[in-house]
Amino acid sequence: MRKISDWGNYPVIEADVGGFDTADQLRQKLGKPGPVIAFGNGRSYGDASLQENILLTRRFSKFLSFDEATGELCCQAGVLLSEILDVFVPRGWFLPVTPGTKLITVGGAIAADVHGKNHHVDGSFGQHVLSMDVMRSDGSVMTCSPTENAEFFNITTGGMGLTGIILTAAFRLRKIETAYIREETVRAANLDEIMDGFEASNDWTYSVAWIDCLAKGDSMGRSIMMRGEHAKTVELLNPSHKHAPLKPKSGIKLDIPVMFPNFALNHWTMQAFNFAYYNMCRPGTHKSIVDYNSYFYPLDAIGNWNRIYGKRGFTQYQFVIPKEAGREGMRNILRRITDSGLGSFLAVLKLFGEQESFISFPMAGYTLALDFPISLKAMDLFKELDAMVAGYGGRLYLAKDSRMDAAMFEKTYPNADDFRQAIATLNDGETRFASLLSKRIGVTS
Amino acid sequence: MKNVLILGATSNLAQAMAKKFAAEGWSLSLAARNMELLQPVASDLQVRSKAEVQTVEFDATDFPSHQGFYDSLTTKPDAVICVFGYMGDQLIARTDFDEVRKTIDVNYTGAVSILNVVAADFEKRGHGSIVGISSVAGDRGRQSNYIYGSAKAGFTAYLAGLRNRLFKSGAHVMTVKPGFCRTKMTESLELPAALTASPEQVANAVFHGLEKRRNVVYTLWMWRWIMLVVQHIPEVVFKRLEM
Numbered sequence: 302m303r304k305i306s307d308w309g310n311y312p313v314i315e316a317d318v319g320g321f322d323t324a325d326q327l328r329q330k331l332g333k334p335g336p337v338i339a340f341g342n343g344r345s346y347g348d349a350s351l352q353e354n355i356l357l358t359r360r361f362s363k364f365l366s367f368d369e370a371t372g373e374l375c376c377q378a379g380v381l382l383s384e385i386l387d388v389f390v391p392r393g394w395f396l397p398v399t400p401g402t403k404l405i406t407v408g409g410a411i412a413a414d415v416h417g418k419n420h421h422v423d424g425s426f427g428q429h430v431l432s433m434d435v436m437r438s439d440g441s442v443m444t445c446s447p448t449e450n451a452e453f454f455n456i457t458t459g460g461m462g463l464t465g466i467i468l469t470a471a472f473r474l475r476k477i478e479t480a481y482i483r484e485e486t487v488r489a490a491n492l493d494e495i496m497d498g499f500e501a502s503n504d505w506t507y508s509v510a511w512i513d514c515l516a517k518g519d520s521m522g523r524s525i526m527m528r529g530e531h532a533k534t535v536e537l538l539n540p541s542h543k544h545a546p547l548k549p550k551s552g553i554k555l556d557i558p559v560m561f562p563n564f565a566l567n568h569w570t571m572q573a574f575n576f577a578y579y580n581m582c583r584p585g586t587h588k589s590i591v592d593y594n595s596y597f598y599p600l601d602a603i604g605n606w607n608r609i610y611g612k613r614g615f616t617q618y619q620f621v622i623p624k625e626a627g628r629e630g631m632r633n634i635l636r637r638i639t640d641s642g643l644g645s646f647l648a649v650l651k652l653f654g655e656q657e658s659f660i661s662f663p664m665a666g667y668t669l670a671l672d673f674p675i676s677l678k679a680m681d682l683f684k685e686l687d688a689m690v691a692g693y694g695g696r697l698y699l700a701k702d703s704r705m706d707a708a709m710f711e712k713t714y715p716n717a718d719d720f721r722q723a724i725a726t727l728n729d730g731e732t733r734f735a736s737l738l739s740k741r742i743g744v745t746s
Numbered sequence: 747m748k749n750v751l752i753l754g755a756t757s758n759l760a761q762a763m764a765k766k767f768a769a770e771g772w773s774l775s776l777a778a779r780n781m782e783l784l785q786p787v788a789s790d791l792q793v794r795s796k797a798e799v800q801t802v803e804f805d806a807t808d809f810p811s812h813q814g815f816y817d818s819l820t821t822k823p824d825a826v827i828c829v830f831g832y833m834g835d836q837l838i839a840r841t842d843f844d845e846v847r848k849t850i851d852v853n854y855t856g857a858v859s860i861l862n863v864v865a866a867d868f869e870k871r872g873h874g875s876i877v878g879i880s881s882v883a884g885d886r887g888r889q890s891n892y893i894y895g896s897a898k899a900g901f902t903a904y905l906a907g908l909r910n911r912l913f914k915s916g917a918h919v920m921t922v923k924p925g926f927c928r929t930k931m932t933e934s935l936e937l938p939a940a941l942t943a944s945p946e947q948v949a950n951a952v953f954h955g956l957e958k959r960r961n962v963v964y965t966l967w968m969w970r971w972i973m974l975v976v977q978h979i980p981e982v983v984f985k986r987l988e989m
Contacts, residue, residue, distance in 0.1 A: 303934065303935060303936035304936055317934070318933060318934055319933065319934050320930060320933050322756075322783065322930070323783065323786075357933055360758065360930060360933075363786050363787070363789070363790035364789075364790045364793035364794055365789070365790075365793065366793060367793050388793075388794045388795070558940060559940070
């Protein structure tokens with residue numbers, strides 16, 4: 302037994318944990334009765350990979366094959382996205398979809414069907430998976446793809462690890478000329494301006510905005526939009542970039558060595574940070590060439606940044622509301638958040654494209670993600686926000702969640718019932734793969 | 747192209763080192779007892795780096811085979827890393843001498859047997875680096891794992907002596923003491939995060955230590971000081987502690 306938690310350090314539980322190097326070792330572990338859940342790199346925020354019996358997948362992390370002609374990579378599910386980048390960026394390939402951290406496993410990326418700054422163009426990670434092998438509770442291996450065992454494939458993509466343990470996956474990498482991003486940052490003075498900004502940025506491959514969730518009144522929703530394209534070789538201006546376009550210098554790495562005291566992050570420090578961050582960007586549009594790490598993964602440069610929230614831990618409240626409800630809905634929700642004064646400095650806004658999936662999070666509409674230190678006040682606020690989000694026809698991201706109740710899940714995920722039944726059928730009515738999340742939202746018992 | 751021979755290549759530490767050396771442009775000879783586990787390790791390295799990788803069967807406790815094993819290598823290594831080890835179960839070892847024997851045979855006798863062979867070759871060639879992965883457990887015997895600890899203490903002393911012997915020839919010996927490390931041996935345990943290294947950190951420490959021809963490397967700097975303190979607690983006090 303050891304203490305274990307996901308990225309938000311909330312909840313922290315005691316669990317039996319163990320990993321495996323081979324499929325046979327995993328089969329042996331699954332031979333023991335009782336529910337289990339896979340745990341990758343612990344970067345989901347809440348309790349999606351937690352319960353008393355945990356299977357660590359990080360050791361199951363071999364590259365199996367790569368096709369230089371098509372970019373098709375096949376690897377075991379414990380491989381980190383960062384390993385893929387380290388190996389393949391210097392050879393001119395990039396991930397088809399990446400979230401805001403590269404420190405997640407391939408298995409986790411599929412199970413949470415993660416999205417990135419290019420969702421409006423390229424969809425979610427699961428949409429790029431060509432095929433995968435999944436070990437079921439009886440130790441058998443199911444090979445599935447969008448055409449083979451398609452139903453199983455669709456439940457596993459975004460299925461939060463409840464159909465089995467993902468063993469291997471094949472997906473295609475994207476060809477790049479350089480490891481740099483041609484970035485434009487645009488400052489928006491309020492919510493209307495940033496939403497116009499997203500509409501106007503539809504042709505960009507990547508777009509995302511940092512939003513100040515503490516600014517009130519006329520400045521409510523003030524933001525900095527960051528849109529980008531993979532830079533072509535001819536677009537590089539700096540001679541050192543031109544010299545080795547696929548090998549950017551690694552930037553400074555910081556580490557938060559210890560838990561900060563809970564009071565370190567309070568309303569005043571966060572407001573000061575937000576003020577500085579917003580005003581460091583001058584009004585108007587700015588163009589620059591930045592390496593892919595600074596564009597996609599600014600927070601990965603600060604090791605263990607979750608420790609700044611202290612022992613109490615934190616959660617990320619990420620919701621999406623349909624585009625039709627967009628402006629009005631977002632304004633009302635944001636007003637409720639700024640009034641509470643509880644929001645923090647890590648808040649991200651993005652416009653999703655269309656997505657029709659069985660159980661995945663994204664839908665055409667606006668998504669807002671913001672971090673909150675855990676507190677009773679925040680929990681009360683989330684309850685109110687839940688009602689608003691559900692009212693607008695939106696939903697919450699399971700990979701970030703640690704507190705939504707079953708009723709909210711039922712109301713907001715249209716296939717909630719079918720999902721529950723499918724998981725039960727797959728396991729012959731027994732509970733085999735289950736997490737604190739799946740129990741809390743009523744998908745498993 | 748330089749070649750590194752990794753003995754006990756299926757462990758997490760060894761795999762991390764193999765990745766590091768492959769990424770730095772070395773060719774690899776991977777040796778392990780279980781070839782079925784070793785094969786995927788080799789193909790993984792080939793996808794990652796297009797490195798030249800050879801796999802060889804090697805059993806640390808089959809002492810008479812060691813000379814033949816080394817002679818059969820088609821590429822003679824520039825560096826040899828001795829990673830294999832056996833943690834054993836201290837509670838079982840109290841009453842079961844087979845467990846004690848295995849712990850000593852793998853961690854001490856096996857390592858000495860193969861490294862003697864390597865040392866003779868390096869001495870003759872006047873070139874080469876030997877890296878021994880020992881343990882902070884060997885710095886002082888504690889009731890919780892003194893069988894393993896004493897085998898590693900013996901290994902540490904052997905490496906020190908070998909370093910002394912080979913110095914004039916131009917060959918080098920480096921002792922590595924990783925401290926707590928996140929591997930399959932420890933994944934079910936709760937370890938203090940600040941004192942626990944990842945296999946990648948150990949691999950980097952080994953690679954850079956080798957480049958600088960360091961003598962004794964603790965992966966995380968704190969461990970050098972922690973063990974210094976542990977070693978200097980007077981025995982009258984130490985014997986009363988629960989460690």
